[in-house]
Each structure stands twice: as C-alpha cells, then as structure tokens.
Amino acid sequence: MAGPRPVVFSGPSGAGKSTLLKKLMKEHENVFGFSVSHTTRKPRPGEENGKDYHFVTREVMQGGINNGEFIEYAEFSGNMYGTSKVAVQAVQAKNLICILDIDMQGVKSIKKTDLNPIYISIQPPSLEVLDNRLRARKTESEESLQRRLNAAKVDMELSKEPGVFDVIVVNDRLEDAYVELKQALLEEITKVKKVSASS
Ligand SMILES: Nc1ncnc2c1ncn2[C@@H]1O[C@H](COP(=O)(O)OP(=O)(O)OP(=O)(O)O)[C@@H](O)[C@H]1O
Ligand SMILES: Nc1nc2c(ncn2[C@@H]2O[C@H](COP(=O)(O)O)[C@@H](O)[C@H]2O)c(=O)[nH]1
Numbered sequence: 001m002a003g004p005r006p007v008v009f010s011g012p013s014g015a016g017k018s019t020l021l022k023k024l025m026k027e028h029e030n031v032f033g034f035s036v037s038h039t040t041r042k043p044r045p046g047e048e049n050g051k052d053y054h055f056v057t058r059e060v061m062q063g064g065i066n067n068g069e070f071i072e073y074a075e076f077s078g079n080m081y082g083t084s085k086v087a088v089q090a091v092q093a094k095n096l097i098c099i100l101d102i103d104m105q106g107v108k109s110i111k112k113t114d115l116n117p118i119y120i121s122i123q124p125p126s127l128e129v130l131d132n133r134l135r136a137r138k139t140e141s142e143e144s145l146q147r148r149l150n151a152a153k154v155d156m157e158l159s160k161e162p163g164v165f166d167v168i169v170v171n172d173r174l175e176d177a178y179v180e181l182k183q184a185l186l187e188e189i190t191k192v193k194k195v196s197a198s199s
C-alpha cells in the first residue's frame with residue numbers, strides 16, 4: 001500500500017501554522033510526522049536544533065542544494081529555508097502523514113514534484129490581526145516584521161487563486177480553526193489509524 005498523502009501547510013508568517021500543527025500533532029501523536037526543514041535563520045528561544053529546524057549556515061545550506069539534497073528551497077525574509085529529501089523520507093518510512101510547513105515559493109516548487117500532498121492554507125482574519133500577532137510573538141525586529149507583512153500581502157492574494165490550495169482555514173478563533181483543520185484531514189487520519197490498528 002502506498003503511504004499516506006503528505007500535507008503542506010502554508011500561509012503568512014504569524015497566521016498560526018505552528019500553533020495549529022503542534023495541537024494536531026499532540027492530539028494525534030502516531031499519525032503525523034513533521035518534516036524538519038533546514039534554515040539559515042537563528043534559533044528563537046525554545047527552538048531545538050533537529051526538532052524545529054536544522055539550523056545551518058548559508059554555506060552548508062548552499063552545499064546541500066548544490067548536491068541535490070533538497071526537494072525545494074526558498075529565500076524568505078532574508079534567510080534560506082528548505083525541505084530536504086531525507087526529512088520527508090524519515091517521516092514516510094514510519095508510515096506517518098508527513099507535514100511540511102513551507103512558504104508560497106515552496107508550494108509552487110512542490111507542485112512541480114510527484115509528492116502529491118494535500119495543500120492547506122492557514123490565513124489570518126486580516127492583515128491588522130496578523131500585524132498584532134507577530135508583534136505580540138516578540139520574535140521579529142521591526143525590519144523583519146515589515147518584510148514578513150509585505151510577504152503576507154502577496155501570500156494573501158495568491159492563496160485566493162483557484163486551485164492553489166485544497167483547503168483554506170481562516171484562523172480567527174483558534175478552536176474553530178482547529179476543528180476545521182481536523183475535519184479537512186479526517187479521511188487521511190482515519191486511514192492511518194486503520195492501518196496501524198491492523199498491523
Ligand atoms: N487564533 C489565534 N488567536 C490569537 N493568537 C493566535 C492564534 N493563533 C496563533 N496565535 C498566536 O499568533 C502568533 C503566531 O502564531 P504562529 O507562530 O503559530 O504562526 P506561524 O504561522 O507558525 O508563523 P511563522 O510562519 O512565522 O512560523 C503566536 O504568538 C501564536 O500564539
Ligand atoms: N519554502 C520553505 N519555506 C519554509 C520552510 N520552512 C519554513 N518555511 C516558511 O518560512 C517562513 C518563516 O518561518 P519562521 O520559522 O522563520 O517564522 C514561514 O512561512 C514558513 O512556512 C521550508 O523548508 N521551505
């Protein structure tokens with residue numbers, strides 16, 4: 001049997017992707033596995049190397065790209081980010097639903113591969129709410145915040161284009177967004193649970 005379909009999560013920085021993913025993975029521990037990306041950005045307090053990201057230098061990242069180790073990569077807000085083939089294979093080897101948290105450039109690149117994921121966009125209720133959430137998170141300098149908000153405007157427009165995403169979840173009230181997200185993934189979750197119950 002082919003493994004479960006991966007799930008791509010995208011949407012503006014600060015829309016709530018990590019918050020929703022962490023909730024989902026906590027509730028369904030043996031169903032989802034996170035594709036740990038590489039990045040050249042510095043770790044935030046509490047972030048763990050190898051768990052949240054593989055934190056690497058630009059030289060290391062570029063070397064990996066040159067060696068063909070990445071399925072996709074992008075420059076976002078002054079840093080490089082990318083999904084390695086190994087990161088996805090590690091999750092798929094366990095027969096789990098592989099979750100990719102990637103920006104819109106990554107979405108466009110993944111569409112050219114044979115990964116065949118479900119594409120989910122997590123959107124904020126408005127740019128103003130996004131601005132407030134990013135400021136409240138206290139992870140960005142003013143410059144980084146402005147870059148992220150500019151990228152968000154583009155993302156919010158592109159995500160409306162028909163056919164880009166299978167599901168768009170507007171993360172206004174967290175609990176409502178979470179219920180919507182689970183509903184969108186119910187079929188895949190059920191399939192994985194059935195397989196693990198029968199093995
Ligand atoms: N529904 C919500 N209501 C209020 N605050 C929220 C909601 N969802 C997330 N947040 C908060 O907004 C901030 C941004 O959320 P989060 O870090 O999950 O976004 P993200 O999309 O993963 O961002 P990035 O792409 O930069 O990693 C966090 O401080 C989080 O606690
Ligand atoms: N194209 C890719 N985008 C990625 C990847 N990993 C994360 N991201 C996206 O970057 C921004 C910023 O993330 P942050 O952790 O610095 O706030 C966010 O939109 C992520 O979705 C990746 O491997 N490829």
